[in-house]
Amino acid sequence: xxxxxxxxxxxxxxxxxxxxxxxxxxxxxxxxxxxxxxxxxxxxxxxxxxxxxxxxxxxxxxxxxxxxxxxxxxxxxxxxxxxxxxxxxxxxxxxxxxxxxxxxxxxxxxxxxxxxxxxxxxxxxxxxxxxxxxxxxxxxxxxxxxxxxxxxxxxxxxxxxxxxxxxxxxxxxxxxxxxxxxxxxxxxxxxxxxxxxxxxxxxxxxxxxxxxxxxxxxxxxxxxxxxxxxxxxxxxxxxxxxxxxxxxxxxxxxxxxxxxxxxxxxxxxxxxxxxxxxxxxxxxxxxxxxxxxxxxxxxxxxxxxxxxxx
Amino acid sequence: xxxxxxxxxxxxxxxxxxxxxxxxxxxxxxxxxxxxxxxxxxxxxxxxxxxxxxxxxxxxxxxxxxxxxxxxxxxxxxxxxxxxxxxxxxxxxxxxxxxxxxxxxxxxxxxxxxxxxxxxxxxxxxxxxxxxxxxxxxxxxxxxxxxxxxxxxxxxxxxxxxxxxxxxxxxxxxxxxxxxxxxxxxxxxxxxxxxxxxxxxxxxxxxxxxxxxxxxxxxxxxxxxxxxxxxxxx
Numbered sequence: 001x002x003x004x005x006x007x008x009x010x011x012x013x014x015x016x017x018x019x020x021x022x023x024x025x026x027x028x029x030x031x032x033x034x035x036x037x038x039x040x041x042x043x044x045x046x047x048x049x050x051x052x053x054x055x056x057x058x059x060x061x062x063x064x065x066x067x068x069x070x071x072x073x074x075x076x077x078x079x080x081x082x083x084x085x086x087x088x089x090x091x092x093x094x095x096x097x098x099x100x101x102x103x104x105x106x107x108x109x110x111x112x113x114x115x116x117x118x119x120x121x122x123x124x125x126x127x128x129x130x131x132x133x134x135x136x137x138x139x140x141x142x143x144x145x146x147x148x149x150x151x152x153x154x155x156x157x158x159x160x161x162x163x164x165x166x167x168x169x170x171x172x173x174x175x176x177x178x179x180x181x182x183x184x185x186x187x188x189x190x191x192x193x194x195x196x197x198x199x200x201x202x203x204x205x206x207x208x209x210x211x212x213x214x215x216x217x218x219x220x221x222x223x224x225x226x227x228x229x230x231x232x233x234x235x236x237x238x239x240x241x242x243x244x245x246x247x248x249x250x251x252x253x254x255x256x257x258x259x260x261x262x263x264x265x266x267x268x269x270x271x272x273x274x275x276x277x278x279x280x281x282x283x284x285x286x287x288x289x290x291x292x293x294x295x296x297x298x299x300x301x302x303x304x305x306x307x308x309x310x
Numbered sequence: 311x312x313x314x315x316x317x318x319x320x321x322x323x324x325x326x327x328x329x330x331x332x333x334x335x336x337x338x339x340x341x342x343x344x345x346x347x348x349x350x351x352x353x354x355x356x357x358x359x360x361x362x363x364x365x366x367x368x369x370x371x372x373x374x375x376x377x378x379x380x381x382x383x384x385x386x387x388x389x390x391x392x393x394x395x396x397x398x399x400x401x402x403x404x405x406x407x408x409x410x411x412x413x414x415x416x417x418x419x420x421x422x423x424x425x426x427x428x429x430x431x432x433x434x435x436x437x438x439x440x441x442x443x444x445x446x447x448x449x450x451x452x453x454x455x456x457x458x459x460x461x462x463x464x465x466x467x468x469x470x471x472x473x474x475x476x477x478x479x480x481x482x483x484x485x486x487x488x489x490x491x492x493x494x495x496x497x498x499x500x501x502x503x504x505x506x507x508x509x510x511x512x513x514x515x516x517x518x519x520x521x522x523x524x525x526x527x528x529x530x531x532x533x534x535x536x537x538x539x540x541x542x543x544x
Contacts, residue, residue, distance in 0.1 A: 023363045024348075025520060026456040026496075125518060133499050134456055136518070185322035186329065209478075213500065228471060228489045230337070231451065231460055233363035233370030235323040242502070243474045255499070257365050257453035257460070259472065259488065265324035268375075293325035294375050301376060 001066045003115060003152040006099065009058030012146040014119075014138055017050045019127035023256040027136070029236060030129035031252050033212060033275035035268075036172040036300070037073040037112045043308055044071035044091055045114035046161035052121055052128040053114040054146065059103040062113065066096050069160065074111035075174040075276040078103040090165035108210075108278035116161070120153035131253055133213075170307055172272065176281055180270040181288035181296070182239065186262035190224040191241075198222060199263065200285055204247065208279040212253035214240070215274060217283065221245025224261040231259040237266035249274060267293040269300055311384045315391045316343045320384065326360075326375035328383060332367050337462065340367035341450050345524070350390065358383075364524075365451040366460065409446070409527040412494065414485045415538035416442075416507035421484040423504040430470040430504075439532060441468045442485075442506055447492060447528045457496040457514035459522035464490050476502035483508045485530070496520075510541040 018031025032038030072079040077088040080101040122141040130138035204219035240260040311320040318333040334340030361372035424435040447461035486503035496513035
């Protein structure tokens with residue numbers, strides 16, 4: 001099957017679960033900005049975990065040249081087939097030539113379009129993820145996002161699989177009124193308790209300076225008593241505090257090493273929620289112990305298993 | 311998590327990672343210990359280990375949180391240290407192999423913070439360049455971006471802190487300094503270091519191999535704009 005890109009929105013990228021075990025060479029983790037939505041998209045389209053899919057910002061449109069089964073997920077996703085509204089978070093059976101359009105109500109949120117089958121795309125260093133900055137991944141392994149007129153080859157099985165749906169009450173929660181969990185760590189000892197207190201008591205606004213590398217926030221500045229440090233590895237969700245005191249939360253395409261002090265890490269689950277926030281929205285933080293954060297992570301995983309009957 | 315042996319500090323890095331810091335009177339000793347732990351852990355190929363990322367004196371271990379937790383990883387490290395007496399390294403032990411001579415067009419228009427560095431250090435612009443080329447640097451870590459080699463040590467007279475706010479775009483090939491470190495940006499990316507000039511060489515080849523590797527030595531050699539254009543690899 002050929003899937004043609006009719007509209008590519010602001011940014012449409014082929015991504016999968018990420019590039020693992022290459023960070024020591026400087027290749028970033030990559031992977032879906034919202035891992036929960038990505039995981040559900042593949043499940044609902046009948047795919048194996050880790051199958052590539054398209055991460056979309058803005059309004060994108062695709063046409064398959066044979067019948068296909070697809071699924072769209074994300075925050076407030078608007079999904080149309082031939083201009084007729086269809087529900088996200090469930091299998092959509094489309095006919096050859098149908099126009100599948102994906103958009104988000106919140107300008108800048110990420111939608112995920114999974115398409116059933118075996119994707120025939122390059123997998124440099126073990127992943128199909130497109131990283132613009134590294135010039136790696138994508139249809140031609142040059143790090144290019146999807147463009148209008150591109151076609152993706154997907155090998156589709158002859159037998160259709162069953163319809164799958166996720167009830168709305170189980171959709172990922174994108175409500176930002178609940179604080180994001182921050183696990184203190186890294187250089188936290190170099191921040192006084194009043195600086196930490198200020199972070200947990202203040203509201204931070206998501207700036208326009210957000211991308212797959214990191215999300216810059218603006219609000220009460222936080223300062224450490226460090227003047228210099230040696231560069232070290234940065235894991236996902238790390239909250240960097242540059243000298244201007246405005247936090248930067250490091251995301252999927254973050255650099256592997258960096259030298260700004262870090263106060264801690266936004267929990268994996270809440271990285272997904274932050275990834276779906278758009279400029280102008282506000283977030284708050286609460287402190288969470290790493291054991292509690294892991295328990296919440298495992299509960300979410302068990303929920304997936306329970307809901308998918310595994 | 312209490313430190314032990316060569317490990318002077320252990321901190322959380324989220325719910326699925328810990329960061330180890332190594333003791334050492336010099337960064338070379340700490341770096342050698344880091345390399346030794348890296349190789350030991352990597353060779354054991356633990357099924358729960360997702361990433362093992364070294365830097366100057368630190369090692370990030372990312373584990374599969376479905377399989378283990380940080381307490382498990384900590385106990386595993388302690389038992390490794392107990393089994394392997396050689397985990398305590400007193401000398402540097404590292405062997406440096408290759409020496410690269412890297413051409414630099416100092417003061418290239420798109421990568422020129424010479425005036426700012428001059429102002430911050432009190433050196434003239436020519437003194438800044440002379441100080442930068444006066445040293446043979448060692449590669450301590452590769453990361454930040456593919457093929458980005460962290461090199462030390464920049465002469466103390468040239469030390470300046472990172473920019474207050476990182477730049478959104480640093481050009482490919484930019485030669486930069488921050489505190490005691492120097493590096494070359496292998497591709498265009500954001501960055502907070504001060505820029506001295508441009509290097510015409512590609513630092514990552516088409517098969518994704520990095521030119522500079524941990525332990526290598528690097529000398530910088532000034533070139534003219536014309537020489538830069540002749541050597542430029544695109």
